[in-house]
Amino acid sequence: MRSSRRCPLLVPVLVCAAAVLLARPTAAEGGSGGGEADSGVSTKVMRLYEEATVATRRYEVGHREAEKQRAKARRSEQLLAREQKHIAALHEDLGRIVRAQYRQGGGIPYAAQVILANTPEELMRSQHVFSQADLAVETAVAKSRRAEAWLAAEQARAAALWRDLEKRNGELAGMKRVIQAKLDEARRVLQSQADASAAAGTCRSPVRLDGVHAKITRKWVTPVEGYRLSAGFGSGGARWANRHTGQDFAVPIGTVVRAAGAGKVVKVTCGGAFGMEIVIEHPGGYCTQYAHLAAVMVGQGDRVAAGQWIAQSGTTGNSTGPHLHFEVRATPELGSSVDPVPWLTARGVKL
Template sequence: MRSYRRRRLLVPVLLCAFAVLAARPTAAGRQPGSGTLGDLGLSAEVVRLYEEAAAATQQYEAGRREAEEQRARARRAEELLDRQRRHIAALDEDLGRIARAQYRGSGGLPVAAQMILADSPEDLMRGHHAFSQADLAVNNAIAKSRRAEARLAADEAEAAAQWQVLEQRNSQLAALKAGIERKLEKARSQLQGQADASVAAGACRGAVRLEQPETDLTDAWVAPVETYELSASYGSGGSRWARRHTGQDFAVPIGTPVRAVGAGRVVRVSCGGAFGIEIVLKHEGGYYTQYAHLASVTVDQGEHVSPGQWIGQSGSTGNSTGPHLHFEARITPQTGSAVNPVSWLEERGVSL
């Protein structure tokens, strides 16, 4: 009786297990954009390397500022040394003048000899007074010279120590900078290689969930990248475009975080073609923005985004001659409906 009840319970459990296994997608049946564990792990590693390089850059900048301050202190010490040298030279000149004055005032005889040869007590007293004054002047000059020489020696030692610290700091900064460049090159190379493979396959790997930075943005609209140089502008001509350039290019290194310029919804994430990896957002008012030539995306189609949210990383995929972000403002999600993106952003309070 107990065995029968156990069999009755076992059948539903097995059926549920088969249903779960049947519902799980196989590796061959993944949708484009779902990604694989290996792809996501590599993307996360690239992001980690980029953040590490950014932290190292901050350390380098802090060290560079410290080195500049050390250099300024060393320059001030050198200026003090020059003043001390000039002061000692002046004291030496004073000693020479005192000696010459004594010789001329005694008719060529030392003051002590004049005292011995004095004819009267008055001459003796005058000689003693002259000798005391000359001796005091000489002693004062010698004491000043010795103090100046001591200060000079101390200042020279301090300047040498400061320059030594500066050279050590400069060596450390050079090594740190070289490490930064190696890490950045490695991160960007991995990121771009991964993106090129996606474009060649015509299928996106899926969103890499970057940890969003804490911001205090209060504006409804922002620039698509935080720091940049403007390159090809809207309407410019060139052999790379069939007619005219339809967007504004932002020259930025591979891996630079790309931001949503305003609140909206992701209506397209695609990989392949002239734009390489691209994202299209729909905003209120019927306008769309495009972000092209990316190296990775951090959002999936259908997601809602907020102003300044990281939606991808810049790259050089598709019809691109170098790392940059191609940004467009459109009245439809399709190519061919672009408006001047610089003017469009200016109307929303964003000056490029």
């Protein structure tokens, strides 16, 4: 599978904020303990994801607004330059009228013009023509001057607002960098805990959070959001004994992993090539596997709904970088996998 769907890397499940604020770890269920500590790190990662998303949205909104104001300032500047050129042309017209008046007697004293005129009508007509021309040009010049003043004020206002927005965006960018640094550190701690569990081959207690899935009416969903498809089913590689047995979704450490469909958790393990993994059996006999995880939110025997949060992605086991390895199997065991992409497509999920 070579095609990909690209989304911003910092796009968590939109209900994350409400879920995290209400999140409360419950008592550890099975495993080797450490559930409370894991819950704190997992919750922190999800909270920081939401903060990063909010900061990114605010920055993007501010950036778009700044671009609008900058474009407005540029348009006003262009219109101002055009108006100034128009005023210069009007002044040139006025100069031509004055020169024409002089050449046609406009510079001769009025008493001489009266003596030299053939008839009174000719004198009045010449005076009226030049007066009308003078008035028309002077009116146009005054109108253009008013337009020039308005455009200059508009250009100044737009430029000032643009500078204010740019300053605010700089502050938002700094906030984003701080949040991202905290998120990177929280991911590191989460992955470190996961590596320790995978090395020991013993899963820690599930991270139990209240309200950990949105209300989804669809029967099947993608296992993660905001992903990039990487290694596909059947592809070759030095890290696999034969061929790749699933579809990889490239996502950052700590990304929420969802149950692709309703079913029962039949396997939760934390060692071997898949690192930390979950297998869910669905009605009809098919199973889905979620591997290379950093934390699990369900235990063996749990019933899950489509779209329910079951884990956080990581890079445990035989993994070269953060991603979710997703398989569809005819049985819960390795060796019965089918291509997940057409399988999901047949169920209304397009990757």
